[in-house]
Amino acid sequence: MAIPWTRRLSIIHNTPLPRAQIARRFSSTSSQYQKLRVNPARLLSDLHHTCQWGTGARWGTAPTETGMSRLALSDADRKARDWFVETTKSLGCTITIDEMGSIFAVRPGRKTGAATFAGSHLDTQPSGGRYDGILGVLAGVEMLKVLNENKVETEYPVGVINWTNEEGARFPISMVASGVWADKTPLQTAHNLMEIGGKATQKSELQRIGYLGSTPASHKSMPIAAHFELHIEQGPILEQERRKIGVVLGAQSYRWYTVEVTGRDCHTGTTPLAARADAMLAASKMIVESNRIASSLSGLASTGVLTLTPGSVNTVPGTVRFSLDIRARQDDIVDAIEAEVKASFVQLAQPCSVEIQRDFTSPAIEFDKNCISCIHEAAQSLFTTRTEELTKEMVSGAGHDSVNTNYICPTAMIFIPCKEGVSHNPREYSEPEDCAIGADVLLNSILNYDKLRASKASS
């Protein structure tokens, strides 16, 4: 498949860092491991090859300029899984499939023990792109190819995971298989999850496509030494700051609320402003104020859903319901935003009344310090003197399987820039060069962690 990436190098992204220059610096380092780099053309070629299964909406004219629509456990997902199993087997891996259909491909090391994994997901949103999840798995496969062609023997096994149904788009729990693996979600709940708008369950679809494995979906049966995930940022920060690698320290704390404002329907022409209980006006004040409060505390506040009744041009709405999504680096900041929001909403509601219900809570996550160090070292050896300029420590705003594995095993994530921060959209795009840099850092982070394990074992 023709890949336009080489043409784009240094042209589109206007970056001062052609990968060819890194290569020259790189080859001067001493360690055998640190000389290893991925084959960018092969990585992108494999990635786009797998996007033939579940190709989505077209947004450009080039063959690869389409989105993806590969819902979990669909026929397209089955074909991508089959490719993953065949490819990793042919690279010498042993395959384990668990009761949630997650696939663990393990390449043996010098010693036995749990593998250090690159993990992510091959499923997509119904109107998703070619990079979210897919890049993380394909970079893992590229890692296996690089290790093989360089005849590298790692200290311990290393491997690649494809987690089932990360998106939660078809069966509506996100990161569900890693959640079962981490004892957060009961297997029964996950198996019985009904398809949105259909009658299939997650278990019946696992059976239908032949991916209902026999290994218990649990860290006890399938231990992970460490979990590294390469992912697109899904936000605009790296691109805006012209950085290449996000070293992800953890995940934001976030909570979802439903706010219901109750006023009184009335005719827009016959009711003086002072006699109204205008639920839409009160809701508008609340949305503006929640944004101000979150901003003052370095957090985020967003309203993505709003409905009102009765919904007629000449009737002041008596009821407005809206969603509120509050996020911040730490749980106590979200606590503080929540407290200020609640107090202000009661004031702003007057003369309407307001009820605020918390629907969902996700505490802040801190990734493993050793894994983070391995990523920093990998970036350092790649970028040499420009590391500070080209990397950024950041927190993940979105959920990922790594948030679940982090409860059980050492975990960290690597972000690369994506165009305008767009994700969950056919136009989701990362430069081939940036995909390659991310895969280089993933590869070397895992090798660094492997060495770290060995040095700890011997000391």
Add this chain to the structure above:
Amino acid sequence: MAIPWTRRLSIIHNTPLPRAQIARRFSSTSSQYQKLRVNPARLLSDLHHTCQWGTGARWGTAPTETGMSRLALSDADRKARDWFVETTKSLGCTITIDEMGSIFAVRPGRKTGAATFAGSHLDTQPSGGRYDGILGVLAGVEMLKVLNENKVETEYPVGVINWTNEEGARFPISMVASGVWADKTPLQTAHNLMEIGGKATQKSELQRIGYLGSTPASHKSMPIAAHFELHIEQGPILEQERRKIGVVLGAQSYRWYTVEVTGRDCHTGTTPLAARADAMLAASKMIVESNRIASSLSGLASTGVLTLTPGSVNTVPGTVRFSLDIRARQDDIVDAIEAEVKASFVQLAQPCSVEIQRDFTSPAIEFDKNCISCIHEAAQSLFTTRTEELTKEMVSGAGHDSVNTNYICPTAMIFIPCKEGVSHNPREYSEPEDCAIGADVLLNSILNYDKLRASKASS
């Protein structure tokens, strides 16, 4: 039918004005006309009798505690029309039905000429009440009964009009028959109007229920000397100020707009506030500001409809569309509010963009000075010394058939209080005492106007 109104007198409304006291004052006036008063029990009995056709949702336990659902030209509307025609015929009226099905019942006077009419409508909203429109027609019928039992001979004919499809709920143009009569809406347009969610046209339904008259629907064929309309306020002002009669000077100027705010969809967790183009936040600021601007200029601003896309809790909406309804006493005030709103919206939109489209314009209406004087005199003769305390000059915030007749003939309206300003709702309610006071003022306003015509003709 048992009417609870007598029980309610002075109890529920806590008013210092039992109608019995007015009666004593009233009987001391000299003119024969001014002694005339309606029979409250008969008025309410007739009103509730006609509400057997199209009875709506129940909200209380008493027989009359239901709303109404009498859509224009439905079978229920036909039965109410049949009652109106039979009753007014039996009271000695001649009946004219025009091509729009509007019914003109005329009681002869000493001289010939166009009649002075009490006009309103018998159709209701699908979820309407027992007073909006119905009271105005029934008070006209009660007027005929009072004139007959007192053997009053007016100078010129007087009469009662039932205008077809005032509400526009089934065939979606409000006040359509009075609009055709006033040359504002072409007959063809009105006839071809399709039923919402159905295949019938206004003409086919007029034919089906036997009310497609042969008289051209025009002021040229069916002239009106003056049009008086008694109506519930549909707002809270009279009730809040404990007044009994609104003397309506005209109707507000109003305009409808659609505002579309375009930002950029993004993930709520991965996009810093400074990097967002949050259409919902921008729209909220606009709604708050439009209210502030309207308030500062003694106008009204309301948002009754709002939709956003894509509509997911963890996606900042890229597009928000909302309705804006701006009203004020005069056109130039609406001009000023519109100008301020447009300028501020462009500012507040940043970094989103905004488009503001005007969908509908209804200029301010000034009712006829002579008709207004006749209403003032009628209220004066009823309330004697407390007139200022009990009446209020006001403007109509809602549309009425009187707004259309005012383009062609002298017109004015009389408002009475309604509970909590609620209308277009099954719970719409006016005290029987207030209905009777309104009917008294309607009766005497029409008699005053009849005398005025005679005095002008003889001078």
